[in-house]
Amino acid sequence: VDFLLEKNPELAELKSDIGSTALHMASREGHSEVVRVLLKRGVDQTAVDKSGYTALHLATFYGKTQAAAVFFESGPNELVNRRVNSGHTPLHMAAQ
Template identity: 45%
Template sequence: MTFNQAGRSLEYYVDPEIQGLIKCHACPKTFVKRGQYNRHNKTHTRPYRCDSCEKRFAVNGDLIRHKKIHQGADARFYCKWPQCTFGGASRKDNLRRHMREAHEEALREEQGNFPSDFQRIYKKSVLEQKSTMDDSSLLLGASSGKTLMIKLLLEQGADLGKKFDIGRTALHVAARNGHEDSVRALLDAGANDQALDDNGN
């Protein structure tokens, strides 16, 4: 019989029976190595959860791949936490839960100034998202001549001077589409009629 430095025989490494198999608590499978078992166990616990749709995954790579389906019109609320890689949520409460689970604990431990920072960043995340939505709604209103919608958005503080593709403002867009009422509403609200788009129009 040969022994290594730890005093174990060669058979110890070859024959799983000697080491004692690790039994899965959730299914009949058995494993020789702790690492194999840990990996397998994740197919039961699925610890990686999608914040947008609650779907769970055993492997983080699968979650990252899955998250791409939410990057589009669906994901509207993004986390403004520094360096956070959260892929965005389609609902405000999902963003809030993400922030609570991902950052609240860290904040409390590291800085001790919870909850003011948490509240501040959460509000910032939601507000920033809202203003992006308002701005693009303004463009939509201008291009389709929805004057009432434009007025409401301006009342709520949508950005009149905001430029969209090729540097056009909402006023440019309304004028090009021939929506006189919308043009008037935008001018009344103080839109700059001297602004030029990137083509000089």
């Protein structure tokens, strides 16, 4: 992943038809090392998909705790209080 982004950094910010970025997809699937690489490269972790979900919301919703933990490796993260269109925060989603 790091090699691909070195050659084509714009790949990290491409969005799918539902607004998902590489960070969304890696988080949803629990690929914590890919999440780490993307965050290290400074991708926009506040990006939302068409449902209003950030990558952190997806990691918590799908129970990908290791991927979710990567968001907090450098300290507190403002996304912990971000609400999606339904009003849920990542903590709400983790509890479901």
